[in-house]
Structures are given as structure tokens and as C-alpha cells.
Amino acid sequence: MSEENLDPVGTKALAEAAKIVTEKTVTGIGAFLNKVCMPAAEEFGLLLQDRVRSWRASNAVAILERSRAHLERNEQAGEIHVHPRIAGKIIDKSSWVDAENLQEMWSGLFVSSCSPTGTDDSNLIFITLLDQLTASEATLIEFLCKDTRICTSEHRLVLAETQVIVPLEGLRKVTSIDSASELDIAIDHLREVGLLQMESGFNLNSSPTPVAILTPSALGLNLFARTQGWTSDPYDFYEKGSPVGVREIAPVAPNTSHPSGYHDAF
CATH class of the missing domain: 1.20.58 (Methane Monooxygenase Hydroxylase; Chain G, domain 1)
Structure with a gap:
């Protein structure tokens, strides 16, 4: 043959x-x-x-x-x-x-x-x-930082303008982590390494379902800008807003599967 x-x-x-x-x-x-x-x-x-x-x-x-x-x-x-x-x-x-x-x-x-x-x-x-980041943690950082606005700063400091309020079900869809305990660990880890502000975490007193109140830290915002290939001052990477404010985010649409669509789905 x-x-x-x-x-x-x-x-x-x-x-x-x-x-x-x-x-x-x-x-x-x-x-x-x-x-x-x-x-x-x-x-x-x-x-x-x-x-x-x-x-x-x-x-x-x-x-x-x-x-x-x-x-x-x-x-x-x-x-x-x-x-x-x-x-x-x-x-x-x-x-x-x-x-x-x-x-x-x-x-x-x-x-x-x-x-x-x-x-x-x-x-x-x-x-x-x-x-140090898992793929799910990186997705959460992108979700929090991608369309965020920072405070107007005379000294060009990079500080998030708002807290982001995310229901438990929304977090599950963003991160693809089903376990509430694992989500809590991921948030604790991101806070421990300095990528989330210290007050970030679950509000267990909320009803009928727990919500997470999350704010990217200056370090987290700087990291995200650098990982987008930004070579200039990170202050110029983000849209500017007022010094204070709260933005509430609804659960992610069930068919959402990619970070770029998360914000559009709310």
C-alpha cells in the first residue's frame, strides 16, 4: 500500500x-x-x-x-x-x-x-x-473599572466616583461563580491585595437578596488602565465626574456571556 x-x-x-x-x-x-x-x-x-x-x-x-x-x-x-x-x-x-x-x-x-x-x-x-488574579477575579475587575468615572481631582489622583451595587445573582453571572461563599472569598481577596476599597463587600442586611457594594481602589483603577495598554497618566484614561455619587446596578441579563456586554445588559 x-x-x-x-x-x-x-x-x-x-x-x-x-x-x-x-x-x-x-x-x-x-x-x-x-x-x-x-x-x-x-x-x-x-x-x-x-x-x-x-x-x-x-x-x-x-x-x-x-x-x-x-x-x-x-x-x-x-x-x-x-x-x-x-x-x-x-x-x-x-x-x-x-x-x-x-x-x-x-x-x-x-x-x-x-x-x-x-x-x-x-x-x-x-x-x-x-x-495573583483568577480569571473570574480579573473579569470582576474589568466589570467594575471598564466604564467607571473618577472624581475630578486638582492633583490628578485616580479615585472612583461611585460605589457599584451588584445583587448576588448579578455577581454570579458576571464572574461565572455560583457559590456565594466563593464569591465572598474572591471579593475578600481583591480587597486584601488592594484592588478594592476597604469597605467593599456583601451587605447581608439587604433584602430580599444579598447585594455586594464594591468600589475599585486607586490601585485597582491604575492596574486596569495599565492592562489596557495605557501608557499615559491613568487620570486621563477615565471619564471624569463629580466627587460623590452612587450607581445601582441590576442583575446581569441571563444571556450575557462577555464582559463587553455586561454594562449594556443593565
Whole structure:
């Protein structure tokens, strides 16, 4: 029997094609890293050499592809560099992540780490914070920060204008966490790491169902802006409002499945 008959659907050809595409993708990412941060390019090469790390390498490629596309889309791919310490840590930490929303945030953090000189290491604190988040916690941070307004500040401080009141059922749909206890743990964790203001949490006295009163902290708002690839003053990232106010949010519509639709569903 011929070799062709042993492979009637062309599996071998498909495998070869996939290998070529992968090699081209990796080569492109290597060239991109070589341009913005030579030490990170060398570290990336080592990651690819170990077959045991292929899953991590695949994640790193996906994130760096997003970063490169963001920079090119916004015409930022000129003479930019990333501090080696920052680039190395982002590649290392993000390579363990396969959740799409977290990959998007890691990609944005890489973009916001780019500067003309490559000496800016201010995103180091945000690498540590993002590395601690679950996919559900990251979704909740995006939900709270995406369309928020901040207080008008003479000193350009980033402070949330409002509290966000979310019924238990709304939180379940936002985070895809069904357990009220697990939701409480997630909120406690976000508050503990400083991404929510200290008063954030469940109001058990509310009826007929518990509601969570949540306010992103200045640190949380800064983290979100950085993970969106924002490189300027975070004060300019958010819409400005009055110093005080409360915005009540109804439960999320049952068919809502993506963060970008959450606010539209209320």
C-alpha cells in the first residue's frame, strides 16, 4: 500500500503545514522581542527549546502576538523598548495563563511597559498583582473599572466616583461563580491585595437578596488602565465626574456571556 493510501486525509501534510505556520509565528515573535528587548528574546528562545514547556510557550506566543498587534494598530511599534526585568517577568508569569481575558490583560501590561528608553520599571508592581488574579477575579475587575468615572481631582489622583451595587445573582453571572461563599472569598481577596476599597463587600442586611457594594481602589483603577495598554497618566484614561455619587446596578441579563456586554445588559 502506498504512503498516500496510509494517509487518506492528508494528516501528514496538515501537520507539516501547522509546523510551518508555528515556526513562522515564533520567528516573528522572536524578531519582535529582539527589537524591543534582547534579553527577553533570549529567554523566550530558551522557553521554546524545552518540549515540556510547549504549553507555556504557546501561551506566551499568543500574548506577545496580541501585544505586537496592539502596538502596530496604534502606530506605537517604532523605536520602543521594554525593561529586561519587566519583559522577562511578564513572559514568565503570563506563560502559565490560558484564560483569554487574562491573556488580554497580560498583553496590555506588556504594551504599557514599552517606552522610548526601555528604562521604565513602574509596571513591576502590576505584574505581581495580575499574577495573583483568577480569571473570574480579573473579569470582576474589568466589570467594575471598564466604564467607571473618577472624581475630578486638582492633583490628578485616580479615585472612583461611585460605589457599584451588584445583587448576588448579578455577581454570579458576571464572574461565572455560583457559590456565594466563593464569591465572598474572591471579593475578600481583591480587597486584601488592594484592588478594592476597604469597605467593599456583601451587605447581608439587604433584602430580599444579598447585594455586594464594591468600589475599585486607586490601585485597582491604575492596574486596569495599565492592562489596557495605557501608557499615559491613568487620570486621563477615565471619564471624569463629580466627587460623590452612587450607581445601582441590576442583575446581569441571563444571556450575557462577555464582559463587553455586561454594562449594556443593565
